[in-house]
Amino acid sequence: MEHHLVLNVVARILIPLIMLFALYVQFHGDYGPGGGFQAGVIFAASFILYGIIYGIERLRKVVHPSFIRSLSALGVLIYVSVGIAGVLNGGEFLNYNVLLEDPRTGQHIGIIFIELGVGMTVASTMILLFYAFARP
Amino acid sequence: MIVLYINVIILCLLVITAIAINQQDNLFATTMLTGIFSLLSASLFVCLDAVDVAFTEAAVGAGIALILFLGALSLIKYKEKIKNKISFLGFFIVILTGSLLIYGLQDIPAFASPENPVQTYLADRYIVASEKEIGIPNLVTSVLASYRGYDTLGEVTVIFTACIGVLMLLGRSRGDYKGIVSREKS
Numbered sequence: 533m534e535h536h537l538v539l540n541v542v543a544r545i546l547i548p549l550i551m552l553f554a555l556y557v558q559f560h561g562d563y564g565p566g567g568g569f570q571a572g573v574i575f576a577a578s579f580i581l582y583g584i585i586y587g588i589e590r591l592r593k594v595v596h597p598s599f600i601r602s603l604s605a606l607g608v609l610i611y612v613s614v615g616i617a618g619v620l621n622g623g624e625f626l627n628y629n630v631l632l633e634d635p636r637t638g639q640h641i642g643i644i645f646i647e648l649g650v651g652m653t654v655a656s657t658m659i660l661l662f663y664a665f666a667r668p
Numbered sequence: 669m670i671v672l673y674i675n676v677i678i679l680c681l682l683v684i685t686a687i688a689i690n691q692q693d694n695l696f697a698t699t700m701l702t703g704i705f706s707l708l709s710a711s712l713f714v715c716l717d718a719v720d721v722a723f724t725e726a727a728v729g730a731g732i733a734l735i736l737f738l739g740a741l742s743l744i745k746y747k748e749k750i751k752n753k754i755s756f757l758g759f760f761i762v763i764l765t766g767s768l769l770i771y772g773l774q775d776i777p778a779f780a781s782p783e784n785p786v787q788t789y790l791a792d793r794y795i796v797a798s799e800k801e802i803g804i805p806n807l808v809t810s811v812l813a814s815y816r817g818y819d820t821l822g823e824v825t826v827i828f829t830a831c832i833g834v835l836m837l838l839g840r841s842r843g844d845y846k847g848i849v850s851r852e853k854s
Contacts, residue, residue, distance in 0.1 A: 665838065
C-alpha cells in the first residue's frame with residue numbers, strides 16, 4: 533500500500549508517536565493505567581502498521597524473525613531472572629523487597645524489570661503472530 | 669444513576685452487535701463488528717472504573733485481534749459457508765450449557781455487593797497497605813506485578829507458549845525466510 537500517498541504520510545507521522553506512547557504506557561504503568569501487556573501490544577501495533585503500509589518484506593528487514601523470536605524468549609527470561617535474583621538475595625522467588633537495601637526501591641526496580649519482560653514478550657509475540665498470518 | 673443508564677445502553681448495544689455478528693455471513697463485516705464489540709466492552713469497563721482492563725480490551729480486542737483476523741481473512745474466502753441443516757444436538761447442548769450457567773449464577777453475590785467475599789478482606793488489605801509496602805500509586809500494577817507476581821509470570825508464559833504453538837503450526841521454517849531474503853537480493 534506504499535503507493536497510497538495519504539497512508540504513507542500518515543503512517544510516517546503516526547509510527548514514532550505510537551512507539552513513544554507505548555514507551556510511556558510501559559514506564560508510566562506504576563502511576564497511571566497501563567503496564568507491560570498494553571505497552572507490548574501498542575508497540576507491536578506500530579510495527580504491524582509499518583508492515584501493512586510498506587509491505588511484509590520490508591518489515592522483515594527491519595525486525596528479522598529470528599531476532600524477534602529470541603526477544604520473545606528473552607522477555608520471559610528477564611521475568612524469571614528477577615525472581616531468581618530475589619532468591620539469591622535471600623528472599624522468596626519474586627520477592628522484590630530484598631533486591632535493594634530499601635524494600636520500596638527494591639519493589640520499584642523489580643516491578644519495572646518484570647514489566648519490561650512482559651512488554652518484550654507480548655510485543656514480539658504479536659509481531660510474530662502477524663508474520664505467521666500475513667502473506668506477502 | 670446516570671452511569672447505570674449508560675451501562676444499560678452499552679449492554680443493549682453489545683447485545684445488538686452480537687446479534688448482528690450472528691446474522692452476518694460476510695466474514696469481513698463480521699470481523700469489523702467484532703472490533704466494535706470489543707470497543708463497546710472497553711467503554712463498559714471504563715464505566716465500571718476498570719481503566720486498566722478497558723485499556724487492554726481496546727488495545728488487544730479492538731486493535732491487534734482485528735488485525736490478526738484480517739490477516740487470517742486474507743488467506744481464506746470472505747463468504748461464510750451457509751449450512752441450512754439445523755443441528756438438534758447443537759441446539760440441545762447450547763440450551764443445556766445456558767441453563768447450567770444460569771443455575772451457577774444463583775450462588776454469586778449481587779453486583780457490587782459489600783458482602784462480596786472479594787470486598788471483605790483482601791481488597792481492603794491491598795488498598796490500605798499497598799502504598800506503604802510497594803510505594804507506587806497504581807494499585808492495579810502493584811497487585812498485578814508484586815502481590816500476584818507469580819500469576820503474571822504464568823500469564824507471560826502462557827503468551828510465550830501460545831506464540832510457540834502458533835509458530836509451530838503456521839510459521840515458516842528457517843529455510844523459507846532465507847529463500848525470501850535471497851529472492852529479494854537476486
